[in-house]
Amino acid sequence: MDKFLEVFKKLLEKFKNLSKGVKIASIISAITLIIAISSLFFYQSSNKYSVLFSGLDSADSKTVLSALEEQGVDFKVEGDSILVNKSVVDKLRLQLASNLTMGSTGYELMDSGSSFGMTEEEFQIKKLRMQQGELEKTIKSFEQISDARVHITLPTNSVFADEKEPGSAAVYVKLVAGKTLSQEQVKSIVALVSGSTSISKDNIQVMDSNMNLLSEDSSFKLDENSDQNVTSTSIATQLELEKKYEAQLQKSILELLTPVLGNGKVKVMVSADLDFDSTKVTETVVDPNKVIISQKTSKSENNSSEGNDNASGSGSVIDENMGNTIVTNDKNTKSTTEEQTTNYEVGKTETIKIKAPGEVKSLSASVIVDGEINDALRTAIEQSVSAAVGLNTERGDTVSVAGITFNTKDTGNITDPFAEPEANNNNMIYMIIAGVVGAILLIVFIVLRSKKKKANKEVVTEEEGNLLDIVIEDKISKVEEEELKPIEFEVPNQNIHIENEIKKYAAEKPQQVADIVKSWLVESER
Known part of the structure; x- marks a missing residue:
């Protein structure tokens, strides 16, 4: 320590x-x-x-x-x-x-106690709870649903048909955030409950956590055998089908024009209006030719003893319950009645036509080509596009072709504002490493700069000390420097040489020179 x-x-x-x-x-x-x-x-x-x-x-x-x-x-x-x-x-x-029971208990109830001594009513309630729990588990397994509850009311049995009440069921679903259920998916839930409980689909209701009645759709109220139940689609599905159909046509047009005009030289937009109504048409044609399928003839005679001077008769036989009577003027009267019934079959042909949903009501296509185009090329493109997508002028389909120069300068900077950023789990590590490296570089920079300043101060201090040594010390240490040849401004002679030697001697031995000068002064005073 x-x-x-x-x-x-x-x-x-x-x-x-x-x-x-x-x-x-x-x-x-x-x-x-x-x-x-x-x-x-x-x-x-x-x-x-x-x-x-x-x-x-x-x-x-x-x-x-x-x-x-x-x-x-x-x-x-x-x-x-x-x-x-x-x-x-x-x-x-x-x-x-x-x-895990996922909040719902199904057949696990069979293991939670003995059924010995249980009444029939108690067993039916337990069975109903198991049925509800199993349905809840199944509905929760859908990816759009986070929680579900099922409530079933069993039908009441009675010896009187009028007093018998059908069963019903209610389904509560809690949706995952951001998820929705289409009408087809709601119908699947209704079919699941109906098939598991033998309850009519009309008596099953589905609602979500926002108190929206999801089963409130006209298709549930139709007859079980109605074809419209099969073809009914939700608005979301209709829009999705329209978008897919438009995208398919756009792809076909691009595949047709790109090899001719060049890649990126053509833009296509297609708008389609589809009819999702399902129509059932029944047509009956009556055959004018009658066909006899049965014929019945009945004849009766009546004799009378009274006579009559008048005579009347009819010799014609008429269809459809008409009789024939013969009367004579004798005292004895004889009456004969004949009836004939003929049944005809009227021939008829009945045709049922069901128009499937998804028929194209109208179609329009717009094609823009990069650069100016002449009339001949425009006409050729219009004809090719019309044939490729099956345009029908009788229903109002149109196609438009224009030549406009594309602006490609700023397209590289265009970003999708709704695009979600990509998830990166290593961002935190990268930020930490960058911070540590930055801190280390900052420390190294400051330390080096401090050392440099300290070195500069030491150099200045050393130079100042050398200057003080020159002033204080008697002898000056010879600094080894590179000897340079002095510049000669005067012509060398004997006197100059002697003078230079004296200066050199005085510089090298100043004390001796001082002594010599002192001795000279003393001798001059004498």
Whole structure:
């Protein structure tokens, strides 16, 4: 401990001796390093755990936590999520999935107690609960649905047909955020419940967590055998089909024109209006030729003794229950009645036509070509496009072709504002590394700059000390420098040579020269 304190004191003394700039840089670097290490530790610790289960109800959460505690598994609870170590998450999920009821209890009720002594009514209620639980589990398995509840009312039986009430069912669904159910999917849920309970589809209602009645669609109220039930589609599906049809036509036009005009030299837009109404037409044609299918003839005679002078008769036989009577003027009267019934079959032909939904009501296409085009090329493109997409002028289809120069200067800078940014899990690590590297570079820069300033100060101090040495010391140390040949401004002679030698001697031995000068002065005074 004492050694540690001693080292700490030495470091503190060294820190105090540093310049102000180095101290600031050291403090900033230390703070940056601490933040980087803390962030890295937090990131690593947060990535150590992975979600085992999320959104469980209280009963399932208790079951999972109890199982994890029994196995001694390290776990964390964050909100409604249970997190465990990444290395065991898959194994634990497989082990515990069978113990989860997902908030619904189905046939597990059979294992939760004995049915001994149970009345028929109690058994029917238990059976109904199991049926509801199994339906809830099935509906929850759909990816658009996070939770579901099913309520079934069984039909009441009675010996009187008028007093018998049909069963009904109500389905509550909680949708996943951002997900919706189409009418076809709602119909599938209704069909699932109807097929499991023998309840009529008309008596099944589906609603979501926003209190929207999803089953309120006209197709559910039609007859079971109606063809319109099969062909009815939702608005969302209709729009999707229109978009797919338009995209298919656009692709066909581009494949036709791109090899001729060049890649990127043509733009195509197609707009289609489809008729999604399903129509059923029944046509009956009556055959004018009659066909006899049956004929009945009846004849009766009547004799009378009274006579009559008048005679009347009719010798014609008429169809359809008309009789023939013969009367004579004798005293004895004889009456004969004959009836004939003929049944004819009227021939007829009945034709049922069902128009499938998706018929094209109108179609329009627009083609823009890069650059100016002449009339001949425009006409050729119009004819080719019309033939490729099957344009029909009788229903009002149109095609437009224009030649306009494309502006490609700013197209590279166009970005989709609604495009979602790509997820990058390594951003935090990159930021931490960049911060650490930046801090290290800052420290190196400040230290080098401080050393450079210190070196400059030492050089200046050394030069000042040399100057003081020159003033104070008696002897000047000879500095080895490169000898340069002096510039000769005068012509050398004997006197100049002697003078230079004296100066050189005086410079090398000033004390001796001073003594000589003193001796000269003393001799001159004498």
